[in-house]
Amino acid sequence: MSLTDNWSFLKDFTKARIALGRNGVSLPTKEILNFSLAHAQARDAVHKPFDSQALQTQLTPLELTSLTVHSCAKDRNEYLRRPDLGRTLDQDSINLLKNNIELTPADLIIVIGDGLSSFAVDRQAIKVVKALLPYLKKLNISLGPIVLAHQARVALGDKIGSILKAKAIVMLIGERPGLSSADSLGIYMTWHPDDTRTDADRNCISNVRPEGLTYDLAAFKLAWLLEHSFVRQLSGVQLKDESDYAALPSNKPLYIDHS
8 A cells, every 4th residue: 555755745845855655664666666767867977978079069159168188087987996097187188288378378267077977067067157157257257268078076177277377276077966866066166276285175066957056046156256266365165155145246346356
């Protein structure tokens, strides 16, 4: 006999796997099948190839140039087994970035990396970039080429930013898929990126997707963090996200001192 769950009203507020009901001492067959489907979708998100060419095509109408780089992980299996290789650029990519240093002096570099969900990157990354561009213009922050990174971990962004001599780096990367969220995008921001940076030096905005943090709100939070990072020249645990208590002014330029 199938019984409904008394917590079923909570499903109106979240996609989380709650209030599943029961059939005797087990889950209902429908929920077991839903679990299998969610697990398969999570696996697909991890193994879906990173289509940097498609992202490059979407950046062109936004008048943004791009560079494509690779970590030292040569394929997905090695990427999953050796996280350290995903944090390191291969030599060809280092050479490519060094050849573009003089051509691309910029305050900010945005890196789009596949991470653990290329599916999330395909769905969310360009929309976040598009929502962020008006804020960068208002903040007077110059943007370098978008770097598209294959087999990337978060720390790879700091290496890229260091080579390109950017003041700050923003990494858009696919988050580890959950059983109700295979398409969550994470955003990491680091002031003065270099090889010595740790997780404590980065600010993170998580769960960016239509069912989570919307593109507009994610862009607002990121712009707030960037403004305060450029003014105070720091990031990470020293920079608290207080954007919920602030509103970006619409009739005056935001403060960025380039002197």
